[in-house]
Amino acid sequence: MENTFNQFDLNKQLLNAVEDLGYTSPSPIQEKAIPVISHGHDVLGIAQTGTGKTAAFLLPVLMKIKYAQGDHIRCLILAPTRELAIQIDTAVTELAKYTDLRHKAIYGGTGTKSQIEALQSGLDILVATPGRFMDLYLKGEIVTKAIQYMIMDEADKMMDMGFMPQIRKILEVIPRKRKNLLFSATFPEKVERLSEEFLEAPVRIEVTPQATTAETVEQALYETPNFRTKINLLEFLLSKDEITRGIVFCRTKAVADNVFKFLERKGMKEDEVRVIHANKGQNTRINSMNAFREGAVRILVSTDVAARGIDIQEVSHVINFDVPVIYEDYVHRIGRTGRANLEGQAITFMTPAEEYHIAKIEKIIRSEIPRKPIPTEVNVPETPFEEQQGILREIDNQRKREDPNFKGAFHEKKAKNRPKDQRTSKHKARGKKRRR
Structure with missing residues (x-):
């Protein structure tokens, strides 16, 4: 017998909304989490991105609080x-x-006027980033005494972004008697420590081994010697018709802007490519994301600000222009494609300096990313001297991290490459000093 949402103790209003969304059968995280949350247990949920965890925690909570009541919030979602705050609020809608x-939804980077007005007029559910929550709480605009549910989504990203001090302050000002739900795609040690101080005898729900990648995503890795080869390879791949909707992830804002400008110079218009990162205004980011979601823009160039929680269907390709140095972000990035049982491709470019990070990622995901040769049509220029020196320095630093006694091959190589007369004169100078 096929599972449906009728098996849960949900009211007609919620079942109608689920039907309108076209959901027919619950996902594994929904099937496991909804009954446990409905029975009042704290939950620690570990589920890869794109598995439907937002509905997994929203449906039972919406069922419990049912209708508008009082002036103060009864459910806080961080x-x-x-x-991600906007995405969750859309799911509530x-x-x-x-x-x-x-x-x-309240968040930074925009004015507080409309957010304060909404709080003053009465709310049942508040979705917030930790910083903006504390700002408005300290101004006396948020009353916490009625909170019954505290939900933390993407807990691992919260830790990576340094939100722990704000989270601890929030936990101090909300009622102790409440239900707690914590969801994360990965479960590193720091999230485990948070769960121990945040959750009361939680039921752990793990629908896939942590940090696994979706089976619907085909992965590929290209070994690229330098930045220019990455650019040439990106241009080649984007010229292919099969990339109907793609996200290009870059490690820094500067690289994202450079990639975007390169694509513009190659003739891609605003209706084909946009760039988003933390320096872009809030409205610009929302408009670009909406245009990409609606299919008005084919390529989105982004830093990891868009790697999590953005539920956009039918992303055919994710391209990691840079390898992420927060290794769990690899899972989140490629989770933008292959969603809702659709197939997708995740392509990663790797320089020699990034090979170290790929090895760490492969250890986390417990599988090797298949290597592909660079197509013969792609020009592979020689690596400029300065870039090559930077790569060698980075490899040296990586080896030092693994072995504190490692002296540094880069510096040895520099000494070997130094003209003989220079090395001889330095040795002579040292000898003179000793004789003195």
Whole structure:
């Protein structure tokens, strides 16, 4: 017998909303988490991105709080980024459409006027980034005494972004008697420590081994000697018709801007490519994301600000222009494709200096990323001297991290490459000093 949402103790309003969204059968995380949350247990949920965990925690909570009541929030949902906060709030809108529940997302990077007005008019559910929550709480705009549910989404990203001090302050000002739900795609040691101080005898729900990649995502790795080869390879791949909607992930804002400008120079217009990162204004980022979601833009160049929680269907390709140095982010990045059982491709470019990080990522995901040769049509220029020196320095630093006694091959190589008369004169100078 096929599982449906009718098996859960959900009211007609929620079942109608689920039907409107086209959900027919619950995902594994929904099937396991909804009954446990409905029975009042704290939950530690570990599920890879794109598995439907937002609905897994929203449906039972919406069922419990049911209808608008009082002036103060009864459910607080914390998210690490404004994009994820907006995404969760959109999911509340869709699932609570046949109820009168009031909700709002608050986040930094924009004015507080409308956020304060919503709080003052009364809310049942508040979705917030930790920083903006504390800002408005300290101004006296948020009353916490009625909170019954505290939900933390993407907990691992919260830790990576340094939100722990704000989270601890929030935990101090909300009622002790509450239900707690913590969701994360990975479960590193720091998240485990947080769960121990945040959750009361939680039920652990892990629908896939932590840090696994979706089976619907085909992965590939290209070994690229330098930045220019990456650019040439990106241009070649984007010229192919099969990339119908793609995200290009870059490690820094500067690289993202450079890649975007390169694609513009190659003739891609604003209706084909956009760039988003932390220096872009909030409205610009939201507009670019919406244009990409609606299919008005084919390529989105982004830093990891968009790697998590952005539920955009039918992303055909993810291209890691740079290898992420927060290794769990590899899982989150490639999780942008292959969603909702659709197939997708994740392509990664790796320089010699990034090979170290790939080895760490492969250890986390417990599989080797298949290597592919660079197509013969792609020009592979020689690596400029300065870039080559930077690569060698980085490899040296990596070896030193692994072995503190390692002296440094880069410096030895420099000494070997120094003209003989220079080395001789330095040795002579040292000899004179000793004789003195």
